[in-house]
Amino acid sequence: MEREKNTGIMRVRMLGGFSISYEGAAVVFDRKSPAKFVQLFQLLMLHLKDGIDKAELIDALYGKDTVENGNSSLNNTIFRLRRQLKKAGMPDGSYITVQKGICRWDEKIKAVVDIHQMEAAIEEARMENGEKKEELLKEACSLYKGEFLPPGAAEAWSVIAGVKYRDLYFDCMRELFSILKERREYEDILHISTRAASIYPYEEWQLWRIDSLLALNRHKEALKVYEETASLYFNEFGLKPSEKMLERFHSMSSQIQGVPSDMWEIRRDLREKTKGKGAYFCSLPSFIDTYRIITRMTERTGMSVFLMLCTLTDSSGIPMEKEDKISKAAEKFQTAIKLSLRRGDLYTRYSSCQFLIMLPGITQENCFCVAERITRLFKEAGGGSNRIRCYISSLIDVNEEFENFEDGFSSPERWMRPKTYN
Template sequence: MKNILKVRMLGGFTLEYKGKELVLDRNNVSKTTQLFQLLLLHTQDGGISKAALIDALYGRSDVENKNGSLNNTIFRLRKQLTAAGLPESSYININGGMCTWDPDIETSVDVCDFKQTIESARHEKSQKTKMEIYAKAWKLYTGEFLPDMMGEDWAAVENIACRDMYFDCVEELCHYLKTEEKFEELYRVAHSAAEIYPFYDWQIWEIDSLIGMSRYKDGLDVYKRTTKLMFDELGLSPSAGMLERFKLMGERTSQAAGAIEDIKYRLREKESIEGAYYCTYPSFVDVYHVFGRMMERTGMSVFLMLCTLDFINIETDDENQKYYSELLRESIQKAVRKGDFYTRYNIQQYLVMLIGITQENCTLVSKRINKEFNKRLTRRKNVSIDYYVASLGEVCND
């Protein structure tokens, strides 16, 4: 059995030789570690030039003798590799300005295998075989390329290149598996992609697979987790694709007819909360449509109020934005009447629907919100709320 140096760069950096994990350097971003990673990254394409190594390792530094610094780093790396437990060798062959890894020490580098597999899939003519090869590439991609090295230019460039290859691979697989109605496989592929890249809408494919298996409750759970994550971390509302699937799942999870008392019990609010009724953005959109229709028939007066946090020319971090957003939510809850509705549009804005009110009284509502907000304001005072008010009739006509 051959002794192979197994190298993982996707999802982290680890080395294994003869079944044991090797520790090269306690500092994962040291120059010797980076040199080793760059050499291994080019084991299948003829090596890497000294000029490219100097640019990657010392391009942004003020080192005067960069060639001498590289030679010193090579010397130190050789000593570290021997101390780590690899067999005696020069490890790095230098010929004609090109640096290559010693071929006598066989390596298996996951990122090289991944890229080679992607290229093989791209050149395959048979659709079925192409998808089988893409499935192998998907399994190889266990995480981002060297996530701890993103501060280095060379690693960031490689990270993005690998990410784009992975996205192409997953997109191709998801389309194929959905068309073939292989929903369990689709779920595994999409769920894995969403775990690695939670902000790129892979959850849409995940939900599609669950809809395909009639697992609507699980699909709704994915929707709720994803929309919460997107709002909490990025301040974003659900995408059009997510909203479309939310409505579809809602239609398909309608409960069977039951006794009127059971229905009344299920419709009852689970807890009595004073003030305005908070609902999710998709629900608010539905309420908006309902009252838009009611206005046409009854002439009811309904106004839409947009409340926007204004940080008055100051920079604020995510933590502070979340803090002030929650203060505004509490203030609206307290200041607005029980028969009105509100939702969070993004981290700095809330939408309030005011039922049976005049334009003049909307100003009173904004004053009540301001009063409640200022009562809760314990941090810096240079934060205010801007208001925009429009009749629902005007909004609908626009």
């Protein structure tokens, strides 16, 4: 940066990565691995204001290692850091001072570190009100670009610091969102919560995104955020949407409005965006609504409709629980289901290792054929020794059991006797 020249300022980024620049020019060490001298520099930046006790520094750097003389090892690491800083283009200096057992960064070279900028902005915001407070909280949030130090920095001191700054960030956003909501500044909430969700895709920030979009009458965008979040939670964590998420889903579904010019435009909006092969996949809430509609239709038409619950198990027939194993097999499982069903069939993911299928216009015998076809395609896709257990039941037989469908199956044992396919 041209404007940084001749300022004598060293800038250090520790949130969302690690980098150093001096007067706008990058300062790059010879090695990228987390060498001791790099950790020493990071610790000095972390304790920039008050310095760090030598004994604490030695423990942080060499606690896991066997060293005969901690002081000697620290002195060698300080020497290597000074040499690396000089070689990387920093001006002449001692860089590090040691006085009365406290190690500090030499103040002759001014260091500006993002974590301390963030803390300072939050501290100042506590003393302010109104627009100034809002401005400072926004500044603090913008400084948080990700986790403290790179993901590989798993030293105890870096983990502790990481939790501290993450919690500061979360508290800062909560306070800021409270202010912005009161002022109806929903665009700002949307921007900040979207950024937060890109770092931490937690439900709290996704709910803020959805709520701000709903407040802005952007219901279709809110629905898209919901669907992406529900999919992420299912695929990554095997979790169903929470009650709060489901509340938003029903709210936005009822509020999606518009004044289309003609029936053609309505039909265009209703059409599937892509016409792939196989059955139709939908979210669990959509499946619930479809189930209730089909149930009403069967009462009038007498159409034969079956439900099938497919559970992925290990070679012993026990439902899989380990997330790493589930994630590897679940994609093959879902593909096998999709390709085994007709275009008019419907399926959803009920849990991390379960899929729920609706089969209209089919006989009981053909349901077993479908189950066998799913297993065959699953094996062909590389399912290994894993097995698939299927519960099958007529929609009419389980109508009463499913009045509170979103709370789960009350007693799958009451369905048709399950069959496990090898």
